[in-house]
Amino acid sequence: MSAPNLATSRDTTASDRILATIMAVVAVGAIVFSRDISAMASVFPRTIAALLLLLSLILLVKAFTVRSHDARPEGGSVGRRLALVGIILAWAFALNSLGFLASSLLGTIALTVVAHFHEWNTKRALIYGLAILAIIGFFYGLFALLLDVPLPDGVLWRNL
Secondary structure (H helix, E strand, O other): OOOOOOEEEHHHHHHHHHHHHHHHHHHHHHHHHHHHOOOOOHHHHHHHHHHHHHHHHHHHHHHHHHHEEEOOOOOOHHHOOOOHHHHHHHHHHHHHHHHHHHHHHHHHHHHHHOOOOOOOOOHHHHHHHHHHHHOOOOHHHHHHHHOOOOOOOOOOHHOO
16 A cells, blocks of 8 residues: 555545535525515526535535545646636626626626637637627527516616
8 A cells, every 4th residue: 555645635525515515605695585586587596506505515415424535636727716706706796787798798708718728819719709699698588588587787777
């Protein structure tokens, strides 16, 4: 038997416990706050929150029952990972003031720029731009037009 490599060994159970607890609290908060919106509009957030709560509880059980493991060396940048979380939070808080369309457009562009690690060229930027517009258009059409879910129009745009 070989001794564990201390350079790649870490206790993942503590971070899993913390993450699972935070995500469970977020899920419960989403369920509680979704009581203030209509029954039709609350279907999506409650479904996602229930799924998040279930998966968080599974991770929490796993963190208490499974031993820590040797971690593989990870590449990437902590700054990029934190930027992704920050962009998603800013996007969520911007929904009310900018509205669904503007905040989604800005949020997905920012996420794409931060998450993309290959070299940029005109063709790639054009394809990404069209994909972003198609995805936002699809979700807007699905929720606002087909499901008749009221999406935030944005405080900034109401006075125009």
